[in-house]
Amino acid sequence: MQRHSVMASHVLDPKHAARHATATATATATATAILATAFTAFAFLPGDARAEAAAPANSQFDAELITQLKGMAPGAPLPKEGQFVHVPPTMEDLEEADLHPKLKETIRRGHDLFINTQQLRGKNVFNDMNCASCHMGEGRLPFSSPVWPAAVVLPNFRPKNGHVNTLEERIAGCFTYSMNGEPPAYGSDDMVALAAYHQWLAKGVPVYQPGNTMYGRGFPRLPEPELKPDAVRGQQVYEAKCAICHSADGSGRKQDGNVVFPPLWGDASYNWGAGISRLFTLASFVKHNMPLGQPNTLTDQQSWDLAQYINSQERPQDPRYTGDIAETRALYEETFHKHSLYGVEVDGRVLGDHSNTGEKPFLRPEWVFKPRDFSARRP
Ligand code: HEC
Numbered sequence: 587m588q589r590h591s592v593m594a595s596h597v598l599d600p601k602h603a604a605r606h607a608t609a610t611a612t613a614t615a616t617a618t619a620i621l622a623t624a625f626t627a628f629a630f631l632p633g634d635a636r637a638e639a640a641a642p643a644n645s646q647f648d649a650e651l652i653t654q655l656k657g658m659a660p661g662a663p664l665p666k667e668g669q670f671v672h673v674p675p676t677m678e679d680l681e682e683a684d685l686h687p688k689l690k691e692t693i694r695r696g697h698d699l700f701i702n703t704q705q706l707r708g709k710n711v712f713n714d715m716n717c718a719s720c721h722m723g724e725g726r727l728p729f730s731s732p733v734w735p736a737a738v739v740l741p742n743f744r745p746k747n748g749h750v751n752t753l754e755e756r757i758a759g760c761f762t763y764s765m766n767g768e769p770p771a772y773g774s775d776d777m778v779a780l781a782a783y784h785q786w787l788a789k790g791v792p793v794y795q796p797g798n799t800m801y802g803r804g805f806p807r808l809p810e811p812e813l814k815p816d817a818v819r820g821q822q823v824y825e826a827k828c829a830i831c832h833s834a835d836g837s838g839r840k841q842d843g844n845v846v847f848p849p850l851w852g853d854a855s856y857n858w859g860a861g862i863s864r865l866f867t868l869a870s871f872v873k874h875n876m877p878l879g880q881p882n883t884l885t886d887q888q889s890w891d892l893a894q895y896i897n898s899q900e901r902p903q904d905p906r907y908t909g910d911i912a913e914t915r916a917l918y919e920e921t922f923h924k925h926s927l928y929g930v931e932v933d934g935r936v937l938g939d940h941s942n943t944g945e946k947p948f949l950r951p952e953w954v955f956k957p958r959d960f961s962a963r964r965p
């Protein structure tokens with residue numbers, strides 16, 4: 587078990603979360619008011635889920651660690667015996683670490699790119715996202731796809747593209763789909779900085795730690811819903827609990843040109859190839875992370891219904907698009923689209939049946955179909 591000092595109250599503290607949400611924006615009256623309302627609701631939640639689970643007796647995990655995890659991911663499942671728990675180091679820990687000053691500078695740059703990826707807007711990013719929009723708490727939080735696992739399981743084979751991927755290539759994947767963009771070149775200063783930040787978060791974790799034993803990795807699949815997920819029910823929850831920040835039309839909110847609340851659909855959101863366009867992934871993200879400051883307060887059913895509603899809205903084209911929606915869906919059905927509504931008819935229109943690439947002036951970055959199977963070496 588890997589342990590690092592971390593302030594348990596770090597993520598729980600509404601002031602911190604508010605600061606985090608508006609990190610790249612000037613705090614203004616509207617945003618502050620919305621956040622204040624959201625967090626007041628949180629503070630007075632009845633039967634607060636945070637206090638529920640206690641550390642099981644004779645556990646491999648001590649009470650202090652359990653308290654720490656509850657602070658990071660209030661209401662989330664606690665680790666099961668045999669799971670590998672890692673609390674990633676913070677940027678404050680970095681200052682104390684025995685690393686070369688140049689490496690620290692690189693890691694700080696990676697952290698800055700991760701939380702404010704909008705600085706690469708128009709070059710590598712063509713939507714309103716930051717990496718931290720989905721990998722919350724600076725990519726450190728369990729159940730918010732913390733990014734450290736990638737640094738210790740890669741290189742490895744990835745079914746999504748059918749070859750052995752490096753850490754840089756995994757990061758490139760999120761640039762291509764989640765950021766609807768084009769990754770910084772492999773080996774470039776920005777790519778190296780991002781990779782270094784991921785590796786810093788993985789400090790002390792054994793390499794090739796089996797992925798399926800890692801506590802809080804990814805957006806783990808929720809139990810199947812009782813009722814078939816329904817977009818109409820999803821819309822009702824959306825209007826009651828999400829629209830205040832993400833807008834009724836899903837376009838999010840900006841203040842003075844800065845993104846305060848990221849869009850959930852439309853041209854400035856993630857594209858049809860993004861991992862979160864899969865229903866089970868979005869349902870899990872929502873359950874464990876939203877509404878902001880009130881994670882794990884929705885029911886599983888509400889989370890599935892919300893995913894059904896949000897992911898049946900339009901968004902930029904999948905960069906793997908061949909020009910034919912049915913063909914593209916069929917090509918990636920098994921490895922991906924059987925979990926999305928891409929190419930599916932909803933309310934009389936086939937989702938994804940368009941050539942809109944959003945703000946991005948091209949469909950697909952060069953690297954996407956690059957094989958890595960040693961074929962170049964064959965006679
Ligand atoms: C729109 C949401 C979204 C954004 C924005 C996003 N990602 Fe991701 N990311 C995901 C999803 C979904 C996964 C897959 C999680 C799973 O498998 O459950 C993922 C996985 C990853 C992983 C692999 C984690 C692991 O467990 O192996 C890394 C590394 C990563 N992202 C880095 C980034 C970086 C760097 C950025 C910014 C350039 C970024 N992501 C932006 C949604 C996003």
Ligand code: HEC
Pocket residue numbers: 606607620621624718719720722723824827828829830831832846847848849850855856871872876877878892
């Ligand atoms: C108090 C404001 C607030 C509320 C309410 C809220 N969100 Fe969010 N949401 C955010 C912020 C801010 C982020 C980006 C994360 C960050 O910067 O920490 C985010 C990120 C997201 C993302 C990932 C990024 C993206 O744009 O796709 C999704 C999906 C999402 N929220 C869905 C929801 C859903 C569904 C609800 C309602 C159950 C909801 N949110 C309620 C503020 C809010």
